[in-house]
Amino acid sequence: MLMRARSSAIAPEIGSIALQNIQKRYGAFTAVDQVSLSVAPGEFISLLGPSGSGKTTTLMMIAGFEFPTSGEVLVDGRDITHLPPHRRELGVIFQNYALFPHMTVAENVAYPLRMRRVGKAELETRVRRVLDQVHLGNLASRYPHQMSGGQQQRVAIARALVFDPPVLLLDEPLGALDRKLREHLRNEIKTLHTEVAKTMIYVTHDQDEALAMSDRVAVMHEGQIRQVSAPQDIYRRPADLFVASFVGEVNLIPVKLSSGDILGPEGQSLLAAHCPTTDGDATLCVRPENLHLEVAARETSSGIKGHVTGSTFVGDATIFELRTESGLQLTSKILNVTQPKTIPAVGDACVAKWQPQDATVLTK
Ligand SMILES: Nc1ncnc2c1ncn2[C@@H]1O[C@H](COP(=O)(O)OP(=O)(O)O)[C@@H](O)[C@H]1O
Ligand SMILES: [Mg+2]
Structure with missing residues (x-):
């Protein structure tokens, strides 16, 4: 994963958001369930989750297009829970652009300033400046239908x-x-975030987008925030099985915890640096790029024994499928930069292994 510097050029002093136990019910259905979240001025935070997990409802309660059944929304410490959208002074960008079709680009962009009765000279200066910022200075007189989706x-x-x-x-x-344009605009929004030094709350169901853009990611599921952490921690130290499975690929190995031992499917002792101290059933999580296959391992070799059932060349890496003696299906991803001494072939007996620091045991 690429790392990038995440500090803004200018550290803003305003633009903090606090959600305090917000809940949104529609009849008997709870769309957002006791969500609390603090966002610092200038921070870029993503709400990441599958469709229906409550992301839009949460964002709309911040914007003022929905009102919580209970809980508070604060901006810079001020309770705005019951203010209408136009009195919140927050910029909102929707998936479907929501541009006025009968207005030119410049008129669309000027609209919020007209609503605020900004004078003509200042209005024109500000529209020009912001259009330059998003690289649209030369398209000011076009209409939305004359532009591509990315431009809109x-x-x-x-x-x-x-x-x-x-x-x-x-x-x-x-x-x-489309995908290429998404990646391009993703970078533009990230650059813009640094330039304008504003707090950004970004809703997406795309894990790559969330990991690549955010200072922190809040993973949502069934109306709740399951984890809020830096992208690296979301990926390396998922808080629960939902986060582990939703963000990236993961091997899930059923284990038993017993007096400090982690016992694998065939009763063998397994290693994981991150493990709860309670006894009982649990799941060991290890990412495919951290699962190594040892061909022709010695009988005594620790790990999980199995057979290679498939290999797929995907350009930068080769993906190996392994079937273990207990019938588990595991995936190992080996980068094609350096070839291992022995390349596993379909049918080979091998042992799947990992470094303890790359394994996390979760009980829920
Ligand atoms: N006005 C509404 N009436 C009833 N249910 C709603 C309403 N708006 C959203 N929901 C439900 O709330 C849940 C969360 O929706 P939403 O916040 O749009 O999810 P997401 O943006 O994560 O896809 C969904 O199950 C959705 O069907
Ligand atoms: Mg949505």
Whole structure:
């Protein structure tokens, strides 16, 4: 995974958000369940989760388009829970752009300033500046239908930035775009975040996007936040099985914890640096890139024994499938940079191994 410096050029002093036990019920159904989250000024935080996990509802309660059944929303310590959207001064960007079709790009972007009765000269200066920021200076007189999806989304971003809100809320803004463009705009938004030094809350179901863009990621499932951590920690130290499985690929190995031992499917002793001290059934998690295959291992070799059942060349890596003696299916990913001494072949007997620090045992 690429690491990048995450500090902003200018550290802003405003734009903190606090969600305090917010809950949203629709009849008997709880869409958002006791969510608490503190976001620092200038932070880029993602709400990451599958469809229906409550991301949009959470964001809309911050924006003011939905109101919580209980709990509070604070901006810079001020309770805004019951304020209408236009009195919150937060920039909002939706997946479907939501541009006015009968207005030019410049008119779309000027709209929030007109609503605020900003004078003509200042309005024109600010529209020009923000259009330059999103690289649309030369398209100011076009209409939305004359632009690509990526360009339209840039207009939406410009319109949200133009009145200089301390916080931008983005709901799957790249969801309608193809993969290459998504990756390109992802980088543009990240650069913009550094330039404008604003708090950004970014909703996505795309784990790569969340890991690549965020200072911190909040993983949501069934209306709850399951973990809030830096991307590296979400990936390396998932807090529960949902986070481990939703973010990245993972091998899940059923184990028994007994007086400090981790017992594998065939009763063998396994290693994991991160393990609870309680006894009982649990799951050992190890990522495919950390699962190594040892061909023709000695009888005494520790690990999990099995047979290679498949290998797939995917360019940068080869993915090996392993079937263990107890019938588990495991996946090992070996980068094609350096070839291991013995390349496993389909049918080979081998032992799957990992470094203790790369394994986490979870009980839920
Ligand atoms: N107005 C509504 N009435 C009833 N249920 C709703 C309403 N809005 C959202 N939901 C439900 O709340 C859950 C969370 O929705 P949402 O926040 O849109 O999820 P996400 O953005 O993570 O896909 C879903 O099960 C959805 O069907
Ligand atoms: Mg949504």
